[in-house]
Amino acid sequence: xxxxxxxxxxxxxxxxxxxxxxxxxxxxxxxxxxxxxxxxxxxxxxxxxxxxxxxxxxxxxxxxxxxxxxxxxxxxxxxxxxxxxxxxxxxxxxxxxxxxxxxxxxxxxxxxxxxxxxxxxxxxxxxxxxxxxxxxxxxxxxxxxxxxxxxxxxxxxxxxxxxxxxxxxxxxxxxxxxxxxxxxxxxxxxxxxxxxxxxxxxxxxxxxxxxxxxxxxxxxxxxxxxxxxxxxxxxxxxxxxxxxxxxxxxxxxxxxxxxxxxxxxxxxxxxxxxxxxxxxxxxxxxxxxxxxxxxxxxxxxxxxxxxxxxxxxxxxxxxxxxxxxxxxxxxxxxxxxxxxxxxxxxxxxxxxxxxxxxxxxxxxxxxxxxxxxxxxxxxxxxxxxxxxxxxxxxxxxxxxxxxxxxxxxxxxxxxxxxxxxxxxxxxxxxxxxxxxxxxxxxxxxxxxxxxxxxxxxxxxxxxxxxxxxxxxxxxxxxxxxxxxxxxxxxxxxxxxxxxxxxxxxxxxxxxxxxxxxxxxxxxxxxxxxxxxxxxxxxxxxxxxxxxxxxxxxxxxxxxxxxxxxxxxxxxxxxxxxxxxxxxxxxxxxxxxxxxxxx
Ligand code: ADP
Ligand code: MG
Numbered sequence: 001x002x003x004x005x006x007x008x009x010x011x012x013x014x015x016x017x018x019x020x021x022x023x024x025x026x027x028x029x030x031x032x033x034x035x036x037x038x039x040x041x042x043x044x045x046x047x048x049x050x051x052x053x054x055x056x057x058x059x060x061x062x063x064x065x066x067x068x069x070x071x072x073x074x075x076x077x078x079x080x081x082x083x084x085x086x087x088x089x090x091x092x093x094x095x096x097x098x099x100x101x102x103x104x105x106x107x108x109x110x111x112x113x114x115x116x117x118x119x120x121x122x123x124x125x126x127x128x129x130x131x132x133x134x135x136x137x138x139x140x141x142x143x144x145x146x147x148x149x150x151x152x153x154x155x156x157x158x159x160x161x162x163x164x165x166x167x168x169x170x171x172x173x174x175x176x177x178x179x180x181x182x183x184x185x186x187x188x189x190x191x192x193x194x195x196x197x198x199x200x201x202x203x204x205x206x207x208x209x210x211x212x213x214x215x216x217x218x219x220x221x222x223x224x225x226x227x228x229x230x231x232x233x234x235x236x237x238x239x240x241x242x243x244x245x246x247x248x249x250x251x252x253x254x255x256x257x258x259x260x261x262x263x264x265x266x267x268x269x270x271x272x273x274x275x276x277x278x279x280x281x282x283x284x285x286x287x288x289x290x291x292x293x294x295x296x297x298x299x300x301x302x303x304x305x306x307x308x309x310x311x312x313x314x315x316x317x318x319x320x321x322x323x324x325x326x327x328x329x330x331x332x333x334x335x336x337x338x339x340x341x342x343x344x345x346x347x348x349x350x351x352x353x354x355x356x357x358x359x360x361x362x363x364x365x366x367x368x369x370x371x372x373x374x375x376x377x378x379x380x381x382x383x384x385x386x387x388x389x390x391x392x393x394x395x396x397x398x399x400x401x402x403x404x405x406x407x408x409x410x411x412x413x414x415x416x417x418x419x420x421x422x423x424x425x426x427x428x429x430x431x432x433x434x435x436x437x438x439x440x441x442x443x444x445x446x447x448x449x450x451x452x453x454x455x456x457x458x459x460x461x462x463x464x465x466x467x468x469x470x471x472x473x474x475x476x477x478x479x480x481x482x483x484x485x486x487x488x489x490x491x492x493x494x495x496x497x498x499x500x501x502x503x504x505x506x507x508x509x510x511x512x513x514x515x516x517x518x519x520x521x522x523x524x525x526x527x528x529x530x531x532x533x534x535x536x537x538x539x540x541x542x543x544x545x546x547x548x549x550x551x552x553x554x555x556x557x558x559x560x561x562x563x564x565x566x567x568x569x570x571x572x573x574x575x576x577x578x579x580x581x582x583x584x585x586x587x588x589x590x591x592x593x594x595x596x597x598x
Pocket of ligand 2: 034
């Protein structure tokens with residue numbers, strides 16, 4: 001007797017449902033996508049008990065007649081494609097004809113629909129794949145689909161559902177994605193009879209973002225737009241100050257479809273390289289428009305992944321668009337000290353799960369730790385700083401909204417804890433991390449010089465020798481060109497021994513031997529995983545770090561002046577090469593507010 005049987009239709013749908021319908025939020029997504037494909041202008045989503053008891057989606061779209069309404073729940077039933085050629089260039093969100101059949105196979109479903117211009121509406125009821133009733137009824141134009149008690153006949157799957165709050169979180173996420181993609185729609189989300197979001201079509205995208213996330217995020221976004229060959233990119237880029245610990249706040253849309261794509265994510269990461277610490281992720285909203293023929297959506301059941309036919313081009317276009325904007329913007333860190341009102345808003349935000357990472361917390365913490373040691377005594381900045389307090393600074397003005405240390409103007413500065421420089425600025429003051437800033441200045445200078453030729457070096461009076469292993473010797477051998485470009489001269493000095501004969505002048509602050517040893521380690525560590533350009537960048541990063549002024553190093557007036565002047569001339573001076581801020585600004589306005597002067 002043969003063991004193999006063909007599964008019946010209902011079983012097939014249930015299995016298919018496993019792919020598309022993972023949880024209530026998947027139902028919300030599929031139903032909203034159907035409403036959009038039906039040209040709705042208004043969508044109301046309503047859920048009860050995190051969508052476990054009920055999910056209902058109502059739209060004012062084109063509707064279905066009785067015949068289509070019955071057919072819509074058949075598997076592989078769709079009005080969106082007819083022939084294989086339609087698969088190339090899909091412009092609708094759906095096309096697989098599986099969603100309604102899948103949903104109806106795992107829940108109690110009631111659909112009511114009325115076509116534009118028709119006199120009456122029709123309904124159909126399906127209970128876990130079995131038709132339970134159908135007929136005419138009265139209703140408005142459009143479609144309402146209600147899904148009750150999802151997975152109630154599948155205890156194993158129902159058990160996997162999380163708390164109502166968690167499920168609602170997933171529903172909200174899908175709602176948010178669609179709300180961002182389609183700012184032209186009126187959209188409402190209700191839960192247990194309470195309105196959570198009511199978004200109006202006439203809202204701007206920024207207003208929508210403020211409602212869906214927070215006004216802090218909405219206000220900090222920078223806008224950029226580019227029109228390439230066939231590809232248009234519009235993006236809202238978050239400043240480093242609102243970065244996150246995950247990529248959750250990266251919303252990428254391709255022709256109105258939310259997607260996750262590794263090429264796009266990589267381009268975003270690259271664009272922010274040097275503006276953010278490696279373990280932080282920017283908040284970004286990227287909207288890509290390109291011909292439907294240039295990618296394939298038929299690669300994943302939930303259509304969240306796509307295949308770009310020219311992924312490298314997409315990568316480079318996004319990278320260029322974002323990078324250009326970020327480089328042209330002064331990403332200075334501005335401090336907003338917590339006020340009472342602010343603190344409550346903050347608490348509300350974190351309760352919603354959007355924990356704000358305001359620099360103010362960090363500053364408050366900093367000042368708590370670094371309270372003046374003599375608590376009774378007033379800290380006399382003038383005395384502590386000695387003659388540094390009144391110095392003429394000749395900084396050069398640059399274009400762009402940098403911190404302007406006005407040329408030929410009496411400016412005050414002090415060095416505190418031999419690590420930070422507090423300097424007066426036009427509209428307030430800045431606190432500079434001397435190491436981070438010098439690191440950025442050196443890094444930019446190294447980049448600039450190395451583009452033109454190899455680094456200028458100086459012969460060491462006495463060559464410094466060091467021992468090395470076979471592997472280390474190989475690594476040096478393999479990177480001979482890089483080492484030469486750096487202006488380091490190495491020569492064999494007996495068996496398993498090398499000597500440093502010359503060292504770059506720009507890195508004079510670093511100890512040659514120490515530097516070369518670390519360089520060898522870096523080459524071995526990263527030499528095989530990074531491409532030549534990335535490796536070189538890492539080396540320059542390390543060089544800048546090693547040669548930069550250290551924290552704890554007392555600086556002379558002229559050194560501080562030099563640092564402040566270099567800051568004005570240096571690109572990206574607001575961040576160190578690792579993406580940490582180099583300076584934090586306190587504006588006069590903020591100080592006045594804090595001292596209740598305004
Ligand atoms: P797909 O969206 O992939 O075509 P679905 O199972 O989601 O498959 O829907 C099947 C069909 O039902 C759609 O092609 C569409 O013709 C119709 N339909 C579904 N939802 C709606 C709606 N809200 N308004 C009008 N027609 C709809
Ligand atoms: Mg669909």
